Amino acid sequence: MELTRQTTVRLIPAAILQPRIRLVDGDRLITGPAFSLSNITEEAASPSEHINVPVEGVIAQRVLYSFEASRQQLNRFNAPGDDGVYYAGTTLPASIAEIQWHLENPAGAPQFDRTRAYRAVLADLRGTFLDLxxxxxxxxxPDTATSYPEGRRIAKSAxxxxxxxxxYPSARHVEGVCLAAFDRRSISSIRLGQMLAFEPYERDGQMRYGYRNIIPQHLVRTQGRSLTL
Structure with a gap:
């Protein structure tokens, strides 16, 4: 199937794209640069100005780091050590369902257990894609013990x-469609979307994960240069 411009959505941990996010224990900084009110003030803008924002340079490189990160874990169309793959959905709900599955299932990738805040990243994919x-x-x-080995075989052949x-159809979202891109040259027009936070709750005796849309307070413009933090 020839794709001329397919918009996709991928959820990427916010800390990868925005390393200014800090980990603090009490008054001790663990990771990330120190908090700077002046820097925050200079960056302040209305939330709508931070949605669907085109990016390039370092941020775009971090988005495309997905090709390297996927080499380190077991996925549907690649295994540790294989060539990297960029996974994305054609809609935000499909991408959300994929993250929720990884958070809620022991068979999900372990690194998802340590990640809760995500940024939606939109990108256009072009090229010739095998349509499954x-x-x-x-x-x-859905069963990864069956699907992952067969998926890797198909990917190798492709x-x-x-x-x-x-x-291919999403295994986690009934109406969802996903794409796995082999070549970073297929990806263009990278832009940032909304932020989401996944939060655990219990349902029928099982741990589930819902999500919230996040609008950081420092992005809310108020009168003059005063900010609500």
Whole structure:
């Protein structure tokens, strides 16, 4: 399938994209630069100005670091040590469902257990993608013990066949569609979307994760240069 411009949404841990976020224990700084009210003031803007913002340079590089990070973990279309893959959904709900599954299931990637705050990253994908949306394949079933080995086999064959990636139905969202891009040259027009925080709650004796949309207080413009923090 030839994609000329498919908008995608990927949820990336906010701390990767915005290293100004700090980890503090009491009055001791663990990671990240020190808090600077002057810097925050200079950056202050209305929340709408920080949604769908085009990015380049360092932030874009951090988005594309997904190709490297995916080499370190087990995924549907690549295993540790394989070539990296950029995973994204075609809608925000599909991407949210994928993160929720990883948070709620022991079979999910372990690093998700330590990550709660995410930034939505939009990007356009172009290229020739193997279309599995109507395929009856073991690679698409929810059970990772069955789907991941078959998915990696398909991905290997697709790479060798010159495909730029795979488009497939989400195993976590009923109406969701996901894409796995093999080549960073397929990705363009990277821009930042909203921030989300996933929070645990109990339902029917099981731990589930809901989410909140975040509008950081320091992005809310008030009169003059005074801020609500």
């Amino acid at each position: 949306r109507r395929a009856d394949s073991p690679a698409l079933v 790479r060798e066949g010159g495909w730029d990636g795979i488009i």
